[in-house]
Amino acid sequence: MLSRVAESLYWMARNVERAEDLARLIDVTAMRAVDHADDAGDRWLSAYHIAGIDPPDDHGRSARSTALEAIVFNTDSRLSVAACVRIARQNAVGVRAELTTEVWECVNGLYLFVEAQSPRAVGPDGVSTFLRSIRDTAQAFGGLCDATLAHDDAWEFLRIGRSIERARMTSRVLREVRDDDGPHVWQLVLEACCATAPFARARSQSSDPAEALAFLALSPVFPRSLRFCARQVDRALHRLSGAPTGTFADASERASGRICASLDFAGQADLAREGTSAFADRIGAQIDELGASIVSSYFPRVPVR
Amino acid sequence: MERPDGFGTGLKMSSILDRYAPAPAFDEFAEADGRPRPHYEALAATLAGISAADFRHRVTTVNGVLLQRGVTFTVYADARGTERILPFDLIPRIIDAAEWAHISRGVTQRVLALNAFLKDVYGEAKVLRDGIIPRTLVYSSEHYEREAIGVRPPHDTYIHVSGIDIIRDAQGEYLVLEDNVRTPSGISYVLENRDVLKRAFPRLFEQYDPLPVDDYPQRLRSALTAAAPPSVGDPTIAILTPGIYNSAYFEHTLLARRMGVELVEGSDLIVRDNIVYMKTTRGLQRVDVLYRRVDDDYIDPLYFRADSTLGVSGLFDAYRSGNVTLANAVGTGVADDKAIYPYVPALIRYYLGEEPVLHNVETFDCSDPAQRSHVLSNMRDLVVKRTGASGGYGMLIGSHSSADERAEFADAINANPRDFIAQPIITLSAHPTVVDDTIGPRHIDLRPFALLSGDTVDVPAAAFTRVALREGSLVVNSSQGGGSKDTWILAD
Numbered sequence: 001m002l003s004r005v006a007e008s009l010y011w012m013a014r015n016v017e018r019a020e021d022l023a024r025l026i027d028v029t030a031m032r033a034v035d036h037a038d039d040a041g042d043r044w045l046s047a048y049h050i051a052g053i054d055p056p057d058d059h060g061r062s063a064r065s066t067a068l069e070a071i072v073f074n075t076d077s078r079l080s081v082a083a084c085v086r087i088a089r090q091n092a093v094g095v096r097a098e099l100t101t102e103v104w105e106c107v108n109g110l111y112l113f114v115e116a117q118s119p120r121a122v123g124p125d126g127v128s129t130f131l132r133s134i135r136d137t138a139q140a141f142g143g144l145c146d147a148t149l150a151h152d153d154a155w156e157f158l159r160i161g162r163s164i165e166r167a168r169m170t171s172r173v174l175r176e177v178r179d180d181d182g183p184h185v186w187q188l189v190l191e192a193c194c195a196t197a198p199f200a201r202a203r204s205q206s207s208d209p210a211e212a213l214a215f216l217a218l219s220p221v222f223p224r225s226l227r228f229c230a231r232q233v234d235r236a237l238h239r240l241s242g243a244p245t246g247t248f249a250d251a252s253e254r255a256s257g258r259i260c261a262s263l264d265f266a267g268q269a270d271l272a273r274e275g276t277s278a279f280a281d282r283i284g285a286q287i288d289e290l291g292a293s294i295v296s297s298y299f300p301r302v303p304v305r
Numbered sequence: 306m307e308r309p310d311g312f313g314t315g316l317k318m319s320s321i322l323d324r325y326a327p328a329p330a331f332d333e334f335a336e337a338d339g340r341p342r343p344h345y346e347a348l349a350a351t352l353a354g355i356s357a358a359d360f361r362h363r364v365t366t367v368n369g370v371l372l373q374r375g376v377t378f379t380v381y382a383d384a385r386g387t388e389r390i391l392p393f394d395l396i397p398r399i400i401d402a403a404e405w406a407h408i409s410r411g412v413t414q415r416v417l418a419l420n421a422f423l424k425d426v427y428g429e430a431k432v433l434r435d436g437i438i439p440r441t442l443v444y445s446s447e448h449y450e451r452e453a454i455g456v457r458p459p460h461d462t463y464i465h466v467s468g469i470d471i472i473r474d475a476q477g478e479y480l481v482l483e484d485n486v487r488t489p490s491g492i493s494y495v496l497e498n499r500d501v502l503k504r505a506f507p508r509l510f511e512q513y514d515p516l517p518v519d520d521y522p523q524r525l526r527s528a529l530t531a532a533a534p535p536s537v538g539d540p541t542i543a544i545l546t547p548g549i550y551n552s553a554y555f556e557h558t559l560l561a562r563r564m565g566v567e568l569v570e571g572s573d574l575i576v577r578d579n580i581v582y583m584k585t586t587r588g589l590q591r592v593d594v595l596y597r598r599v600d601d602d603y604i605d606p607l608y609f610r611a612d613s614t615l616g617v618s619g620l621f622d623a624y625r626s627g628n629v630t631l632a633n634a635v636g637t638g639v640a641d642d643k644a645i646y647p648y649v650p651a652l653i654r655y656y657l658g659e660e661p662v663l664h665n666v667e668t669f670d671c672s673d674p675a676q677r678s679h680v681l682s683n684m685r686d687l688v689v690k691r692t693g694a695s696g697g698y699g700m701l702i703g704s705h706s707s708a709d710e711r712a713e714f715a716d717a718i719n720a721n722p723r724d725f726i727a728q729p730i731i732t733l734s735a736h737p738t739v740v741d742d743t744i745g746p747r748h749i750d751l752r753p754f755a756l757l758s759g760d761t762v763d764v765p766a767a768a769f770t771r772v773a774l775r776e777g778s779l780v781v782n783s784s785q786g787g788g789s790k791d792t793w794i795l796a797d
Contacts, residue, residue, distance in 0.1 A: 002573050006586045093375075093549045097561035097568035101374070108375045153586060240586070298586050 013161030020138030171284035328746035392788030411663030448638025576619030
C-alpha cells in the first residue's frame with residue numbers, strides 16, 4: 001500500500017483512540033471529583049498531565065469547566081478531544097478511498113457531531129452524555145475497522161496506531177499514580193482505563209492498589225494493559241515484514257521486541273521496586289521511541305529503491 | 306388514468322404538485338395542455354399522494370445522509386474552503402428509451418469525431434490542410450500542447466472519458482452546449498443520487514425500473530484496462546488526484562474505491578528510467594495506467610507549469626516513452642476549446658462522413674470580424690463565454706447583466722477576440738423541482754458520460770442532470786447555485 005496512506009491510517013487510528021481515551025478520562029475525573037471534592041484540584045491536574053496539556057495558572061471559578069474547555073474543546077492545541085477528532089477526520093479524508101463506507105461515515109459522523117458542539121451547547125449537565133457519545137462512536141470506529149475492513153496491511157497500520165496510543169495513554173495514567181494516593185485514586189485509574197470489571201474478574205478478592213496497577217501494566221489478556229498493547233504492535237509489525245516472531249527485520253521490530261520482553265518477564269515486585277510511576281514513565285518513553293521508529297521505517301518521504 | 310384537469314383533479318388536495326405551473330420553456334414533465342407526459346404519469350401519481358410535510362421529511366433525511374456520507378464539493382471562490390453538499394433535488398428526471406437512444410447515438414458520434422480530430426491535429430494535421438478548421442484557431446488554443454505532437458497513445462485513444470453537456474431548447478430538441486474532454490466530473494453524484502433516491506422512493510423506483518448506474522466504475526475500469534500499454538498483461542491502474550482540496554476529491558475517492566484501484570497524489574509517485582512507480586510500504590510498485598484528474602498544465606513540472614506541486618517530475622517522459630497511459634491523453638483540451646466547438650459538426654462530417662445527430666447551439670466566433678460586430682451590438686440577447694473557461698466561470702448572460710458588465714466584456718472581446726464566443730440565450734428545458742414547500746419548474750441540462758476504447762464508445766446509462774435552483778436562472782453549474790437530480794433512463 002502507499003506509504004502516505006499507511007501513515008494516514010496510522011494517525012487516524014491514533015487520534016480516534018486518543019479522543020476516546022481522553023473523553024473517558026475527563027468523564028471519570030468529573031465523576032470522581034464530585035465524590036471527593038477535597039482533592040478534586042489534584043485530580044484535574046493529573047488529567048492535564050495525562051493529556052499532555054499545560055494546566056492554567058488560574059483555574060477560574062470552576063476547575064471542571066476550565067479543564068473541559070482546555071482538554072475537550074480547545075482546537076488551538078492539537079491535543080484536545082475536538083482537535084484529535086478533527087485530525088482523525090483529516091487523515092480519513094486523505095485515505096477515503098481505502099476505507100469502507102461504514103468506517104468513513106463513522107469518522108465523518110464523529111467529526112460532524114463534535115464540530116457542532118460547544119461548551120455552551122453541551123451545558124454543564126450534558127457533558128457526561130456528550131463525552132459518552134464520543135466514546136461510543138470512537139469504539140464503534142474500532143469495531144467497524146475490525147468488522148468491515150480486510151485484515152491486510154492497511155488494517156495492521158490501524159492496529160499499530162490504536163495499540164500505540166492505547167499503551168501510551170495507560171502509561172500516562174499510571175505515571176500519575178503516587179504511592180500515598182487513596183483507594184479512590186486507583187479506582188479512578190482503573191475506570192480511566194476501562195479496567196474496573198476486568199480487574200475485578202481477574203482478582204476477585206483483591207483491593208490491593210499495587211495489584212491493580214500491576215494488572216494495568218502487565219496483564220497478558222487485558223486489552224489496554226501495556227503488555228497487551230505492546231504485543232499487538234509487535235505482532236502487527238511482524239505480519240507486515242514477514243519476519244518470524246522473536247526476530248527483528250528493522251529498528252521498529254527491535255524496539256517492540258524489547259518492550260515486549262521487558263513486560264513479559266516483569267512482575268508485580270519489579271513494579272514495586274522501581275515504583276509504578278517511574279516504571280510507567282520508562283515504558284512510556286520506549287513506546288514513544290517505538291512510534292518514531294515506525295514512522296521512519298514505514299513512512300519515509302523518499303523510499304529507498 | 307382518468308383525464309385530469311390540470312394536476313389537481315382526482316388527486317389529493319394537499320399535494321405538493323397542486324400548484325405546479327409549467328415554465329415558459331420546454332417542460333420535461335408536462336405537455337402543453339398541462340398533463341404529465343406519458344413517462345411521467347406514474348411519478349405524478351406518486352407525488353400527488355405525498356403530503357408537503359412528508360415530502361419535507363424526506364428532503365431532510367436525504368440531505369442528512371448526503372452530509373454524513375461526505376458527498377460534498379469545495380467551493381473555490383469561498384475563502385474558507387467550505388465543503389458543501391451539492392443540493393440534491395428529490396424529483397427524478399426521466400428519459401425514455403427512444404430519447405436516450407438518440408442522445409447516445411449523438412454522443413457516440415461526437416466523441417469519435419473529437420478523438421479523430423485529436424489524432425489528426427497531433428499527427429498529420431490533415432484537417433488543417435483541408436481547411437476544415439482555421440489553423441490559427443487551433444494553434445492559438447491555450448490547451449493545444451505542442452509537446453503532444455507525434456505522441457501516439459495506445460489504440461489512438463485520447464478521450465477515454467468525456468462528458469457532453471446537452472440541453473433542450475424551447476421546442477424540446479436536444480442540443481450540445483459544450484464538450485468536456487479533459488477531466489469531466491459529476492459521475493459520483495450520479496452514483497450517490499441514485500443510491501439515496503432508491504431509499505427515498507423505493508416503490509416508485511420499482512415501478513419505473515430505470516437502467517442501473519452502478520456498473521459505471523467497472524465499465525470505466527474496463528476502458529482503462531484496455532488503454533494500457535500493449536506490452537502489459539494485467540495493468541496496475543491508479544487515479545491521480547490533485548488532493549483533498551480539489552472540488553471533485555470526493556469523486557476521485559469514490560471511483561478509486563469502487564474500481565478497487567489506488568488513489569494517488571503526485572507526491573506518491575516517482576519516475577525512474579521513464580517508468581512510473583508508486584511509493585508503497587513494500588517499496589516501489591509500477592503503475593501502467595493513470596486516470597489522471599489533474600489538468601495538463603500541472604502533470605509534470607519539467608514540461609508544463611514549473612510551479613506545480615500536483616504532478617510528477619518525469620511523468621511526461623514516461624508517457625511519451627509509452628510506459629504509462631494517461632487517461633485522458635495529454636492535449637485533449639484543444640478539442641473542447643469553445644472556439645473549436647462551432648466546427649464540431651464539420652468535424653463529424655469530415656471524419657465520419659455522417660450528419661450530426663445532435664446539433665450545436667448557434668455560435669458566434671468573435672475572432673471573425675463580422676460575427677464579432679454582431680456580438681458587440683447584440684450583447685443583451687447573447688451569452689458570451691470565454692473559450693478557455695469552464696464550470697460556469699467567465700461567462701456573461703446578456704439579459705441578466707448590467708451595462709457596466711457588458712462594457713467590461715466588450716472591452717475584453719476587442720482586446721482578445723479569439724478568447725470569446727457568443728450564443729443566443731437558450732431557455733433550457735424546465736423540470737419540476739422542490740422549491741421550499743412546493744414544486745416549481747427549474748431549468749436543467751444533461752451530461753451523459755462516454756467511455757472510449759479504440760473505436761468503441763460506451764455510453765453508460767449514468768447521466769448527470771444539473772438543475773438551476775434559482776428561479777429563472779439558466780446557469781446549472783454547482784459553483785453557481787446549481788443542484789442535481791437523479792436521472793432515470795428507461796429501458797426499451
